[in-house]
Amino acid sequence: MSRPFLVADLGRIERNARAVTTLCAEHGIEVTGVTKGVCGSPEVARAMLRGGVTSLGDSRMENVHRLRAAGVSAPLMLLRIPPLSRVEEVVTSVDLSLNSELAVLAGLSGAAQRRGRVHPVILMVDLGDLREGIWPDDLLPFVAELAGLPGVRLVGLGANLTCYGGVIPTPRNMGRLVRLVEDTEKSLGLRLPWVSGGNSSALPLVAAGEMPSRINHLRIGEALLLGRETVARRPWPGTTQDAFRLHAEVIERKEKPSAPTGPRGEDAFGRRPELPDRGPVERALVNLGREDVDVEGLMPVDPRLRVLGATSDYLILDVGEAADEIRVGDRVAFGLSYGALLAAMDSEYVEKRFVGTPGPAR
Numbered sequence: 001m002s003r004p005f006l007v008a009d010l011g012r013i014e015r016n017a018r019a020v021t022t023l024c025a026e027h028g029i030e031v032t033g034v035t036k037g038v039c040g041s042p043e044v045a046r047a048m049l050r051g052g053v054t055s056l057g058d059s060r061m062e063n064v065h066r067l068r069a070a071g072v073s074a075p076l077m078l079l080r081i082p083p084l085s086r087v088e089e090v091v092t093s094v095d096l097s098l099n100s101e102l103a104v105l106a107g108l109s110g111a112a113q114r115r116g117r118v119h120p121v122i123l124m125v126d127l128g129d130l131r132e133g134i135w136p137d138d139l140l141p142f143v144a145e146l147a148g149l150p151g152v153r154l155v156g157l158g159a160n161l162t163c164y165g166g167v168i169p170t171p172r173n174m175g176r177l178v179r180l181v182e183d184t185e186k187s188l189g190l191r192l193p194w195v196s197g198g199n200s201s202a203l204p205l206v207a208a209g210e211m212p213s214r215i216n217h218l219r220i221g222e223a224l225l226l227g228r229e230t231v232a233r234r235p236w237p238g239t240t241q242d243a244f245r246l247h248a249e250v251i252e253r254k255e256k257p258s259a260p261t262g263p264r265g266e267d268a269f270g271r272r273p274e275l276p277d278r279g280p281v282e283r284a285l286v287n288l289g290r291e292d293v294d295v296e297g298l299m300p301v302d303p304r305l306r307v308l309g310a311t312s313d314y315l316i317l318d319v320g321e322a323a324d325e326i327r328v329g330d331r332v333a334f335g336l337s338y339g340a341l342l343a344a345m346d347s348e349y350v351e352k353r354f355v356g357t358p359g360p361a362r
């Protein structure tokens with residue numbers, strides 16, 4: 001009896017990372033490998049490092065601690081703006097953090113000073129995607145105040161696009177970031193070593209040769225894990241999309257009508273699904289549900305299978321043309337969206353298996 005299991009192919013993740021870091025290096029860009037999609041898995045982090053990322057980034061302190069506890073010694077960047085209540089932990093646990101609030105920076109400054117440290121920070125600017133970041137008009141007064149905080153050192157500017165507002169990186173908005181860097185440098189009389197242009201959605205601009213040359217850093221997660229850019233979710237050249245597979249077991253296999261019988265109200269999640277009568281359906285129930293994963297993000301690997309729906313504990317499949325081959329006890333494999341991967345990694349009901357070469361400790 002086995003739980004559903006998620007297989008991570010470390011060799012494929014390494015190859016994905018190499019494809020991305022090689023392209024970026026050709027354009028003078030260093031890559032931070034983002035591990036938040038895999039809950040800071042040290043195995044996956046090491047595969048990314050073997051593939052050429054020079055540092056790691058995560059949004060959660062718990063994941064940072066997981067990486068450090070496993071002996072991963074590469075530089076670590078905190079991607080989510082630090083909470084004011086955890087500044088002490090931030091300065092002692094990560095090598096750099098992304099920031100957008102002076103109150104937090106003052107907290108980081110104090111915490112760093114008490115330990116005789118200087119904490120490097122990148123300021124995030126909001127280029128219109130409306131997630132985190134300082135509004136461009138407010139940047140110069142902000143950096144003037146930051147310059148008065150001794151325990152933190154400004155080492156660059158960054159921006160994050162696409163995640164919330166769906167804004168696509170363009171020569172225009174990336175050019176804006178570069179001008180903000182130049183304005184900041186002029187006002188402070190120093191040179192900023194890092195210009196962190198974005199995430200997996202920036203890759204098409206890099207490949208097109210249209211990324212401004214001052215952008216020298218990207219923070220990449222999805223392209224390394226799932227082999228896709230994130231503007232149109234197209235497979236990225238040189239990567240594979242099958243580094244992760246989720247396997248579940250068929251626990252019921254029957255033919256049933258497609259339309260429910262009897263008067264109908266809401267389903268278990270307060271919805272009223274449309275289940276039109278399409279005649280009898282060859283179905284399989286597998287031991288995965290909404291409690292285990294983000295079922296909307298599961299794609300059966302066998303193209304003959306189709307997800308009909310899910311409840312907390314069951315995923316219901318139309319097995320169609322594969323009806324003669326699929327029996328109770330068989331395994332069914334699924335590809336995953338970023339959200340489904342995250343949920344599966346996070347679920348105690350899903351076993352994690354790592355295959356491919358285990359790398360040397362780093």
Ligand SMILES: *Cc1c(COP(=O)(O)O)cnc(C)c1O
Nearest residue numbers: 034079160199200219220221222
């Ligand atoms: C999650 C995150 C990334 C990585 O995004 P991908 O689309 O997975 O490449 C980069 N930067 C920040 C600030 C993030 O929160």
